Amino acid sequence: MKTDTPRPRRLKDYRPPDYLVDHVDLDFALDPERTIVEAKLKVRRNPAAGKARQALVLDGEQLELQRIAIDGKPLTANDYTVDATSLSIAKVSARAFTLELTTVINPEANKALQGLYRSRGVFCTQCEAEGFRRITFFPDRPDVLATYTCRLEADVALAPVLLANGNPVSRGKLGKGRHFAVWHDPHPKPSYLFALVGGDLGHIASTFKTASGRKVDLKIYVEHGKEARAAWAMDALKRSMRWDEKRFGREYDLDVFNIVAVSDFNMGAMENKGLNIFNDRLILASAETATDANFESIESVVAHEYFHNWTGNRITCRDWFQLCLKEGLTVYRDQEFSADERSATVQRIIDVRQLRAMQFTEDAGPLAHPVRPESYIEINNFYTATVYEKGAELVRMIETILGREDFRRGMDLYFERHDGQAATIEDFLTCFEDASKQDLSHFKLWYSQAGTPELVCALRYDRAKKQAELKIEQVLPPTPGETRKKPLHIPVRLGLIGGNGQEIMLKRDTGESIDDGVLHVTKRTQTFRFLDVPSPPVPSILRGFSAPVNLTLNLSDRDLEFLMAHDQDLFNRWQAANTYATRVLVDMVKSLRKGERATARAAGFVKALGASIADEALEPAYRAELLKLPSQSDIARTIGRNVDPGLIFRAHRQLLKLTGTALGAALENICGEMRAQGAFSPDAQSAGRRALRNAALTLLTARGTALDDTRLADHFFKADNMTDEAHGLVLIAAGSGDVREKALAHFFDRWQGDHLVIDKWFAAQAQSPQRSALGQIKALTRHPLFSLEAPNKVRALIGVFALQNPVQFHRPDGAGYEFVAKQVLAIDRFNPSIAARMLGAFRIWHALEPGRRGAAKRVLQGVAKTPDLSRDVFEIVSRMLDR
Numbered sequence: 045m046k047t048d049t050p051r052p053r054r055l056k057d058y059r060p061p062d063y064l065v066d067h068v069d070l071d072f073a074l075d076p077e078r079t080i081v082e083a084k085l086k087v088r089r090n091p092a093a094g095k096a097r098q099a100l101v102l103d104g105e106q107l108e109l110q111r112i113a114i115d116g117k118p119l120t121a122n123d124y125t126v127d128a129t130s131l132s133i134a135k136v137s138a139r140a141f142t143l144e145l146t147t148v149i150n151p152e153a154n155k156a157l158q159g160l161y162r163s164r165g166v167f168c169t170q171c172e173a174e175g176f177r178r179i180t181f182f183p184d185r186p187d188v189l190a191t192y193t194c195r196l197e198a199d200v201a202l203a204p205v206l207l208a209n210g211n212p213v214s215r216g217k218l219g220k221g222r223h224f225a226v227w228h229d230p231h232p233k234p235s236y237l238f239a240l241v242g243g244d245l246g247h248i249a250s251t252f253k254t255a256s257g258r259k260v261d262l263k264i265y266v267e268h269g270k271e272a273r274a275a276w277a278m279d280a281l282k283r284s285m286r287w288d289e290k291r292f293g294r295e296y297d298l299d300v301f302n303i304v305a306v307s308d309f310n311m312g313a314m315e316n317k318g319l320n321i322f323n324d325r326l327i328l329a330s331a332e333t334a335t336d337a338n339f340e341s342i343e344s345v346v347a348h349e350y351f352h353n354w355t356g357n358r359i360t361c362r363d364w365f366q367l368c369l370k371e372g373l374t375v376y377r378d379q380e381f382s383a384d385e386r387s388a389t390v391q392r393i394i395d396v397r398q399l400r401a402m403q404f405t406e407d408a409g410p411l412a413h414p415v416r417p418e419s420y421i422e423i424n425n426f427y428t429a430t431v432y433e434k435g436a437e438l439v440r441m442i443e444t445i446l447g448r449e450d451f452r453r454g455m456d457l458y459f460e461r462h463d464g465q466a467a468t469i470e471d472f473l474t475c476f477e478d479a480s481k482q483d484l485s486h487f488k489l490w491y492s493q494a495g496t497p498e499l500v501c502a503l504r505y506d507r508a509k510k511q512a513e514l515k516i517e518q519v520l521p522p523t524p525g526e527t528r529k530k531p532l533h534i535p536v537r538l539g540l541i542g543g544n545g546q547e548i549m550l551k552r553d554t555g556e557s558i559d560d561g562v563l564h565v566t567k568r569t570q571t572f573r574f575l576d577v578p579s580p581p582v583p584s585i586l587r588g589f590s591a592p593v594n595l596t597l598n599l600s601d602r603d604l605e606f607l608m609a610h611d612q613d614l615f616n617r618w619q620a621a622n623t624y625a626t627r628v629l630v631d632m633v634k635s636l637r638k639g640e641r642a643t644a645r646a647a648g649f650v651k652a653l654g655a656s657i658a659d660e661a662l663e664p665a666y667r668a669e670l671l672k673l674p675s676q677s678d679i680a681r682t683i684g685r686n687v688d689p690g691l692i693f694r695a696h697r698q699l700l701k702l703t704g705t706a707l708g709a710a711l712e713n714i715c716g717e718m719r720a721q722g723a724f725s726p727d728a729q730s731a732g733r734r735a736l737r738n739a740a741l742t743l744l745t746a747r748g749t750a751l752d753d754t755r756l757a758d759h760f761f762k763a764d765n766m767t768d769e770a771h772g773l774v775l776i777a778a779g780s781g782d783v784r785e786k787a788l789a790h791f792f793d794r795w796q797g798d799h800l801v802i803d804k805w806f807a808a809q810a811q812s813p814q815r816s817a818l819g820q821i822k823a824l825t826r827h828p829l830f831s832l833e834a835p836n837k838v839r840a841l842i843g844v845f846a847l848q849n850p851v852q853f854h855r856p857d858g859a860g861y862e863f864v865a866k867q868v869l870a871i872d873r874f875n876p877s878i879a880a881r882m883l884g885a886f887r888i889w890h891a892l893e894p895g896r897r898g899a900a901k902r903v904l905q906g907v908a909k910t911p912d913l914s915r916d917v918f919e920i921v922s923r924m925l926d927r
C-alpha cells in the first residue's frame with residue numbers, strides 16, 4: 045500500500061522482455077508463517093528484444109530474500125539491488141545461466157489472497173494476474189513462458205495432499221513426520237498459471253478417455269465430509285471435456301486434471317494448468333444446499349476454466365491489455381456449452397440479461413472502458429463485465445458475420461498457428477480473415493471503442509410498390525476520454541413478419557443475399573429496402589441479440605403484443621415482452637413522480653403476458669423468463685438520468701402486484717402443476733419447472749392475500765430443496781412481522797454449521813427493502829459467522845446490499861453510501877482487489893437525482909482523500925470522480 049500517485053501502464057509502451065526464462069525449478073518447504081521457496085531459473089537473453097538492456101530486472105513484492113546465486117556462485121551485495129517491487133542485477137552473462145533464489149514468505153499473514161496464502165488451513169495460490177511475484181522474484185509477465193518442476197515438502201499431518209501443475213513425478217516420506225511430492229509441467233506457461241495446493245482434503249475421482257484414446261485421471265478435492273457435493277462438478281467437467289472435442293476438436297493434454305475447492309478466493313475460479321483452483325461455492329452442490337442457479341453456475345464455470353486449457357493456457361496473452369483474448373473467447377465458449385447442454389434460447393436470455401445489467405451499466409458510467417483497454421493502473425481492476433461479457437459478444441459477432449463454418453475454420457487456424465504462443469487480438473482476428481477471406485479491419489474498432497451503441501430504427505411500408513424500407517442510424521454516446529466515435533460494423537439479424545404471423549422472405553433491392561437474415565450496418569445512417577413485401581410487416585430486429593447495442597424502434601403496444609404472440613425468434617418474443625414491461629414501468633415512474641396513478645397501459649401488457657404464459661408449447665424455463673419482470677436496476681438503466689430509486693421501487697412493486705392480481709388464477713395453476721415430480725434432479729427441465737413455479741410465487745406474494753402469505757410460508761417451511769427454500773427466504777425476508785423472524789431463525793438453526801449455505805442467510809437480509817435493513821446489516825457485520833477477510837461473506841452481505849438492494853443502498857440520507865464506503869476502506873487495508881470491486885457499486889452515481897448524487901459524491905470524495913489508499917481503490921475512485 046503506497047501513497048505516491050501511481051502511474052498508468054500503456055498498451056503502446058509494450059516492449060518484448062529483455063530476458064527469457066526457459067525452465068523453472070521450484071522447491072517449497074511449506075510452513076504457515078515461514079514458507080521457504082528455492083527457485084532455480086534458466087535464464088537467457090531474448091533474441092527478439094532488440095537492444096537488450098544489460099540489467100536483469102525481476103518483479104518481486106513482500107519477499108524476504110535469503111540467498112541469491114548465479115551458476116552456483118553467490119552474489120555479493122554490490123551485484124544487485126532490491127526495492128519494494130523489484131530485484132535488479134546490473135551485469136549478467138550474455139550466455140544462458142541459472143539464477144538461484146531463496147525467498148521466505150508468510151502465507152498465514154496473506155489476506156490479499158494473491159500469491160501463496162492459507163484458506164481455512166489449506167495452502168493455496170492465486171497468481172493471476174501478478175501474484176507470482178509474491179512467491180519469488182521473476183519476470184512476472186504473460187509473455188515469458190517456461191516449463192516448471194515443483195517440489196513440495198510439508199508436515200504430513202498439516203498437508204497430506206500436495207499438488208502442483210502438470211503430471212505427478214514422485215512422492216515419498218521424509219523424517220520427522222514430513223513428506224514430499226514432485227510435479228512436472230511439460231507445457232511452457234506464463235507464471236500467472238503456476239499453482240500449488242497443500243492441505244488436508246477429501247476428494248472424489250473419475251477418469252476420462254480422450255478422443256484419441258488417452259486416459260486422464262480426474263480428481264476434485266474438497267473439505268472432508270463434502271465429497272458427495274462435488275459429484276455435479278465432476279459430471280460437468282466430463283461433459284465439458286467431451287464438448288470441446290466435438291465442437292472445437294480440442295483434446296486434453298496431461299495425464300491428470302485436478303480441481304481444488306477453497307473457501308477464501310477473490311474471484312470465481314482459476315484455470316492454472318492441470319490444477320484449477322475454485323471458490324468452493326462454484327464446486328459444492330446438493331439438492332439440500334444449492335439452488336438451481338448454483339448448479340448452473342457450477343456447470344458453466346467448471347466448463348469455463350476447463351476451456352481455458354486451450355484458450356488461455358496453450359495460447360496465452362502477450363500482455364494484460366489482451367486479457368479479452370482469453371476471457372472474452374472463453375466466456376463465448378462456456379456460453380455455447382451451456383446453450384448446447386440446456387435450452388439455447390433460455391441461455392441467451394439469461395446471458396443478455398446479465399450483459400445488460402452489468403456491462404451496459406458499466407459502459408454508461410465513469411468506469412466505461414474498451415474491451416481492450418489502452419491503459420491501466422491496476423490490472424485487477426480490469427477483470428470486468430466489459431472484458432468478459434462484451435468480449436464474448438465480440439466473438440459471437442465474428443461468428444455471425446462469418447457464419448458458423450468459416451468461424452470454425454478461423455478457430456482451427458488460431459489453435460494451429462498460435463499454439464504455445466503469447467498472442468494478441470491482431471493475431472486472433474487475422475486467423476478469421478485468413479480463413480474466411482473477409483476483411484475485419486472495420487469490425488476491429490469494437491475492441492478499442494468503449495460505450496454501448498444505440499440503433500435508432502424506423503420502418504416504412506409502401507403499399508403501392510409493396511416495398512419496406514428500414515432506416516438504421518447508429519448513435520454512439522461519448523465515454524470518458526472519448527467524445528467522438530466512429531461508426532461500427534454491426535451485424536443486425538432481422539425478420540419481417542406479415543399480418544398473418546408468417547415470416548416474409550427477405551429480398552434486398554440491391555440483390556445482395558440475405559439468406560442468413562443478417563444486415564451489415566457499417567455507416568452512421570443506412571437504409572435497407574426490401575422487395576415483394578405483400579402486406580405491412582412488423583419488424584423483428586436484432587434477433588438472438590445479434591449485437592451488444594440498445595435498440596430504439598417505434599413499435600406500438602399492439603406491435604409488441606403481436607411479436608409476443610408470433611415472433612418465431614423466441615429470443616425476440618421474450619424481448620418484446622421485456623420491452624413492453626419496461627415501457628409500462630417507466631410510465632408508472634413518471635406517473636408516481638406527478639402523483640398520479642396510471643395503470644391503463646399496464647392492463648394491455650398483463651393481458652398479453654397472460655396469453656404468452658398460457659402457451660404450453662413453450663418450455664417452463666422460458667415461461668419463467670417471461671414472468672420475471674425487469675429488475676429495479678433495469679428500469680434505472682433505461683431511465684438513465686435523474687434516477688429516483690425510491691419511485692422505481694414503488695413502480696416495480698405496483699406492477700408486480702397488478703400482474704399477480706390479474707393473472708392470479710393462472711399463476712395458482714402453475715404453482716400446482718409445476719410441483720416436483722419424483723426425486724430431485726438438477727437437470728435443465730426440472731430446474732425450469734422450479735423456476736416457473738418460483739416466478740409465479742413471486743407475483744402471487746406481491747398480490748398479498750392471506751392465502752398468498754400462507755402459500756409462501758408453506759413454500760419455505762416445507763421446501764425439500766434449496767432452490768425453493770432460498771427463494772422463499774428472500775421473499776419472506778423482504779416482508780416484515782413474525783413470519784420473517786421465524787423463517788430467519790429457522791434457516792439459521794438449520795444451516796449455521798455450513799459456511800456456504802449461511803451466505804444465503806446473509807444475502808436474504810442484505811436484500812430486504814425494509815427501512816430497518818441497513819441497521820440490521822450493520823449488526824450482521826459483527827455476527828460471529830461474518831468476516832471481512834472472507835470474500836464470499838463480503839459479497840453476500842455488502843455486495844448484495846450495494847447491488848441488489850437499490851432502495852436501501854440509495855437511501856436519500858446517504859447512510860447506505862456511508863456504510864459501504866466505510867467497509868471498503870476497512871477491507872482496503874488487507875485486500876485491495878475486493879475493496880475496489882465493492883467500491884464499483886457507486887459507478888452509477890452520476891445518473892441519480894441531484895440529492896442522492898450529491899450524497900454519493902461527498903462519500904466518494906471522502907474515500908478519495910483517505911491516506912494510504914491501495915492502487916486498486918485509488919484508480920477506481922479517481923476514475924469515478926474524474927468526470
Ligand code: TRP
Pocket residue numbers: 170172173310311312313314315348349371424427
Ligand atoms: N482467469 C480467471 C477466470 O476468468 C479469473 C481470476 C481468478 C482472477 N482469480 C483471479 C483474476 C484473481 C484476477 C485475480 O477464470
Ligand code: ZN
Pocket residue numbers: 348352370371374
Ligand atoms: Zn476466465
